[in-house]
Amino acid sequence: MSRNLLQLTTTLAYARGGYSVALNLGSEDSAVNVLLDTGSSTLAVTAQRYAPERDATLAATAYAQQIAYGGGRLAGPVLRSRVGVGDRDQRRSLDDVAFACVQGAPPTFFRDADGICGLAYRRLDAAHDLSVPLAAQGRDPALTWPWPYADTDAAALHALLEQQPRVELEPLFTALERHGVFADCFALQIGRAVVHITDAAATARQLEGDPLNRGVLVLGGGEECQSLYEGGFADLRVLHDVYFNVNLLSLQVGDDDPLPAPALLPEYEAGSVSNAIIDTGSSFVMLEASLYDAVIAALRARDPRLADLVARFEQAFAEGQGLPNSAIDTAEWPVLHLRLEAPDGSETCLRCEPDDYWPRNGYYAGQRVFLLLRQIAGWANQSVLGLPLLCGRYCVFDRRGGGAGRIRLAKARTG
Numbered sequence: 001m002s003r004n005l006l007q008l009t010t011t012l013a014y015a016r017g018g019y020s021v022a023l024n025l026g027s028e029d030s031a032v033n034v035l036l037d038t039g040s041s042t043l044a045v046t047a048q049r050y051a052p053e054r055d056a057t058l059a060a061t062a063y064a065q066q067i068a069y070g071g072g073r074l075a076g077p078v079l080r081s082r083v084g085v086g087d088r089d090q091r092r093s094l095d096d097v098a099f100a101c102v103q104g105a106p107p108t109f110f111r112d113a114d115g116i117c118g119l120a121y122r123r124l125d126a127a128h129d130l131s132v133p134l135a136a137q138g139r140d141p142a143l144t145w146p147w148p149y150a151d152t153d154a155a156a157l158h159a160l161l162e163q164q165p166r167v168e169l170e171p172l173f174t175a176l177e178r179h180g181v182f183a184d185c186f187a188l189q190i191g192r193a194v195v196h197i198t199d200a201a202a203t204a205r206q207l208e209g210d211p212l213n214r215g216v217l218v219l220g221g222g223e224e225c226q227s228l229y230e231g232g233f234a235d236l237r238v239l240h241d242v243y244f245n246v247n248l249l250s251l252q253v254g255d256d257d258p259l260p261a262p263a264l265l266p267e268y269e270a271g272s273v274s275n276a277i278i279d280t281g282s283s284f285v286m287l288e289a290s291l292y293d294a295v296i297a298a299l300r301a302r303d304p305r306l307a308d309l310v311a312r313f314e315q316a317f318a319e320g321q322g323l324p325n326s327a328i329d330t331a332e333w334p335v336l337h338l339r340l341e342a343p344d345g346s347e348t349c350l351r352c353e354p355d356d357y358w359p360r361n362g363y364y365a366g367q368r369v370f371l372l373l374r375q376i377a378g379w380a381n382q383s384v385l386g387l388p389l390l391c392g393r394y395c396v397f398d399r400r401g402g403g404a405g406r407i408r409l410a411k412a413r414t415g
Contacts, residue, residue: 005182005221006086010036011214012195013207014113016363017283018387019188019215023117024084024091025099026055032114036188036217037281038244038397039384041124041171042067043083043099044074045115052101052145057082060145062134063127065100065169066161067116074109075157076102077144078127083172085219092181098169100127103147112204116281118171119186119397121241125171128164173219182220184399189216189228189412192359193371193387194283200365222396222408229394229410234350237343238404240273244397246407247341248276248383251291253298254334261383262288268380275382276340278407280395282386284373285352291383292374295336306333313370322367330354338389343406350409356391 010019015035023032030050034043044067052058063078079101084093102115110116118124134142149157170178177184196212207213218225223233239245250258264275275288287295300307313323333354342348362369371388375381394412399405 005224006090006092006219007225008086008217008219009214010188010217011208012192013204013210013213014111016111016195017193018281019190019217020113021085021117021217024093025050026052026081027057028054029084030055033112034115034117035110035113035281036119037116037279038119039277039279039281040067040116040118041120041122041174042116042118042169043097043172044076044102045099046102046110049114050101052079055079055081057095058145059096060141060143061098062129062131062142062144063098063167063169064130064144064149064161065127066158067100067102073154073158074102074104075149075154075161076100077147078169079145085176092176094172094176094179094181097172097175098125098127099172101145101147103150117173119173119280120171120243122168122171122174123242125169127167127169128161129167130161130164133160133164176219184405185220185222185396187216187218187222187225187228187394187396188280188390189218189394190280190387190390191215191392191412191414192362193356193391194359194362194369196359196361197363197365198361202365222394222398225394228413230413231411233396233408233410234348235343236278236348236407236409237341237345238406241399241404242273243277244279244407245272245274245404246276246278246385247274248385249339249341249347251287251295252337252339253295254302256298256334258337258339259291259294259298261291262381265381268382272380272382276385277382278390278395279384279386280390282384283388284371284384284386285357285388286373286375286379286384286386288381288383289375290381292372295372299334302334303332310370310372317369322362322364322369325360325366325368328358328368330358333358338385348409350389352389353391357388 336352396408
């Protein structure tokens with residue numbers, strides 16, 4: 001089978017805070033829009049557009065998967081079926097791909113998207129074998145589809161799953177590489193961090209037509225697609241094949257002195273590995289708590305109004321709003337310089353522009369949103385470097401050659 005690369009259009013229109021791509025599932029080629037997430041590895045879809053009962057290629061399993069994201073926790077059966085990427089003569093399909101069909105997903109969990117496609121490494125794609133409790137219920141065969149836990153509350157289901165043996169699934173992109181469909185490399189061309197909206201009544205289909213909401217996914221390559229970028233690449237060292245773990249060295253606010261990034265605390269090293277990850281599934285740059293506080297203090301020292309506007313935004317965002325476009329003059333806001341470790345041990349400096357962390361018409365028509373976030377309570381002291389840092393960039397996630405690989409960043413070509 002050809003290992004040629006495949007270039008696909010992505011959009012912010014459905015997930016609103018992340019780029020999604022269309023996949024096709026099952027014997028009926030059901031089209032689903034899934035969020036592209038380098039911070040996870042699970043392929044999960046809702047029953048919004050995919051109906052397992054009509055899929056002639058479906059194989060049920062004894063497994064269930066529990067999916068935890070910032071917006072909550074979902075669960076559902078692990079199914080195996082055909083997955084296709086690309087259109088017409090560009091279509092590449094693979095049979096027997098494992099994915100979760102999440103049950104009872106809140107309508108806003110993926111916004112207008114139909115699920116999520118994790119692009120990180122296989123260790124994150126875990127499920128639980130429910131053979132024993134299913135057999136105890138008298139289910140023969142002991143399979144999780146049809147879903148037997150529709151009436152079980154979330155806490156009880158979580159407790160049940162955590163008591164069952166853990167099994168490791170093969171993520172979609174890993175399966176495509178193992179079967180020779182693509183080389184072990186993919187790339188994303190990223191414009192904005194969040195959806196561009198000028199009409200509050202616009203449908204997802206209308207938003208999809210806005211050029212500012214479009215991006216590109218390249219499967220099986222990166223540097224070859226020279227029409228998608230310009231100039232040379234800056235490289236980041238990937239420290240571990242769990243997440244796309246990187247080493248954040250410092251953050252500089254404008255021309256202030258750099259703020260050293262704290263090392264990951266020892267109690268988090270086993271699970272989190274490093275003090276930062278590159279996460280395309282995050283609409284925000286979430287900074288470790290002390291680093292975020294230092295950034296806000298630097299803004300206040302520069303101009304107290306800047307810190308006041310952040311506080312105003314936080315209150316508005318809690319009520320489902322941003323701040324009016326006119327309230328934020330991004331010329332008054334500093335560029336953020338994030339320095340990260342390069343593969344040769346040197347530093348790679350990435351600029352995060354004010355228009356990228358305060359995007360115009362972001363999420364809400366006529367409003368701006370502030371896309372720096374303080375470390376979430378209970379999270380490791382780890383920064384999550386999401387889309388605002390990647391805006392205007394062509395990002396190659398190169399896992400070829402063994403090891404954890406590297407991330408290569410160039411300026412995205414526009415027009």
